[in-house]
Amino acid sequence: MTAFDPIKIRSEFPALDQTVNDKPLVYLDNAATSQKPKAVLDALERYYTRDNANVHRGIHELSRRATVAYEDARIKVAQWINAPDSDELVWTRGTTEAINLITIAWGLDNVGEGDEILISTMEHHSNIIPWQLLARRKGASLRYIEMDSQGRLILDDLPSLLSERTKVVALGHVSNALGTVNPIKDIAAAAHEVGALVVVDGAQGAVHTKVDVQDLGVDCYAFSGHKMCGPTGIGALWARKDLLESMSPYQGGGEMIHFVGREESTWAKVPHKFEAGTPNIAGAIGMGAAVDFLAGVGMDAIAAHEDELLAYAIEQVGSIEGVHIYGPESLEERSAVVSFTLGDAHPHDISTILDAEGIAVRAGHHCAQLVMKHFGIAATARASFYLYNTKDDVDRLVEGLGIVRGIFG
Numbered sequence: 119m120t121a122f123d124p125i126k127i128r129s130e131f132p133a134l135d136q137t138v139n140d141k142p143l144v145y146l147d148n149a150a151t152s153q154k155p156k157a158v159l160d161a162l163e164r165y166y167t168r169d170n171a172n173v174h175r176g177i178h179e180l181s182r183r184a185t186v187a188y189e190d191a192r193i194k195v196a197q198w199i200n201a202p203d204s205d206e207l208v209w210t211r212g213t214t215e216a217i218n219l220i221t222i223a224w225g226l227d228n229v230g231e232g233d234e235i236l237i238s239t240m241e242h243h244s245n246i247i248p249w250q251l252l253a254r255r256k257g258a259s260l261r262y263i264e265m266d267s268q269g270r271l272i273l274d275d276l277p278s279l280l281s282e283r284t285k286v287v288a289l290g291h292v293s294n295a296l297g298t299v300n301p302i303k304d305i306a307a308a309a310h311e312v313g314a315l316v317v318v319d320g321a322q323g324a325v326h327t328k329v330d331v332q333d334l335g336v337d338c339y340a341f342s343g344h345k346m347c348g349p350t351g352i353g354a355l356w357a358r359k360d361l362l363e364s365m366s367p368y369q370g371g372g373e374m375i376h377f378v379g380r381e382e383s384t385w386a387k388v389p390h391k392f393e394a395g396t397p398n399i400a401g402a403i404g405m406g407a408a409v410d411f412l413a414g415v416g417m418d419a420i421a422a423h424e425d426e427l428l429a430y431a432i433e434q435v436g437s438i439e440g441v442h443i444y445g446p447e448s449l450e451e452r453s454a455v456v457s458f459t460l461g462d463a464h465p466h467d468i469s470t471i472l473d474a475e476g477i478a479v480r481a482g483h484h485c486a487q488l489v490m491k492h493f494g495i496a497a498t499a500r501a502s503f504y505l506y507n508t509k510d511d512v513d514r515l516v517e518g519l520g521i522v523r524g525i526f527g
């Protein structure tokens with residue numbers, strides 16, 4: 119493998135090569151969505167210009183090619199998270215749909231009156247609302263693992279929160295709002311002792327580190343293509359095969375059936391049982407290309423680069439007067455997200471001023487209103503880093519924050 123060179127990597131992402139408000143773009147909104155490398159754009163173009171056809175249906179050449187590419191992508195993405203079997207990987211629109219799929223296809227049949235669903239106050243709304251909807255429909259209750267003052271889960275509370283009533287424990291691998299990395303393996307082991315299903319929201323997890331679902335010991339892992347260099351509108355749910363086989367279909371339609379009768383029908387084998395209708399074929403192929411691209415760069419090298427950038431960003435941004443950075447103090451416990459406030463400046467104003475400097479950061483509650491409530495704030499500004507960011511980007515951010523300080527005092 120060649121040495122990691124962020125400048126060279128950057129040149130593979132066409133969208134990064136532009137000016138915004140007459141300044142070279144600094145893209146620091148990666149936790150929302152990443153930019154796409156040429157390799158992924160080329161794979162999409164190749165599919166649409168050469169192989170475009172529906173999958174699993176036609177006997178003609180284009181359909182054959184499309185099906186092979188679509189199923190090859192499934193194998194690549196399944197291997198990416200070390201799934202034991204690619205049939206365990208269900209394509210979805212993304213993390214949100216993957217979690218909704220579990221709450222419906224598994225939850226409606228397995229969660230009942232008086233049962234408990236354990237989540238945390240750190241969750242993205244995608245890992246709260248589907249469980250709230252399930253709890254309301256089934257008369258179950260939601261319980262929460264709370265956070266400490268650094269935005270880490272208080273795991274000392276876990277024994278008292280878990281009981282035989284706990285049917286499912288659903289947690290984020292990495293917090294999008296704080297960058298906190300959760301010790302999923304330990305939590306999964308404790309949850310399994312009471313017989314609970316373990317569902318992980320991996321939207322920010324599969325992005326920065328090598329995920330091994332077998333080593334984590336979880337039952338389900340949900341993730342999105344667009345945060346890891348892939349297209350929007352594609353993602354996956356990985357779940358144990360026996361679990362998928364035991365679950366009811368999620369949606370009905372073409373592709374997911376084996377035999378259709380007037381009153382009763384039977385279902386296709388997993389994963390197709392969960393993939394009703396024409397799937398996002400191009401998206402899946404693009405996500406496969408994204409995985410190839412990231413593997414080519416090397417996840418260990420990416421993680422090391424991001425760790426270095428994060429340390430530099432925390433040091434530089436943290437030393438600006440009036441800045442408060444949220445999330446764990448120890449870099450070991452966090453991912454490449456710097457969520458912060460600056461004096462009395464509203465995060466939206468911070469983001470607007472930075473945008474005028476060509477710097478893209480996120481401002482708001484980051485779909486994590488319970489995190490904001492925990493810290494008694496309405497919003498933060500968030501800079502999130504990826505493989506193509508550099509220390510120069512951090513320096514530009516710091517300069518931009520200097521302008522914010524000049525305006526807000």
Ligand code: PMP
Nearest residue numbers: 212213214242244294319321342
């Ligand atoms: N969970 C987390 C932690 C996220 O960061 C996101 C995306 N912001 C989601 C879930 C939802 O992902 P998607 O919108 O791709 O479904």
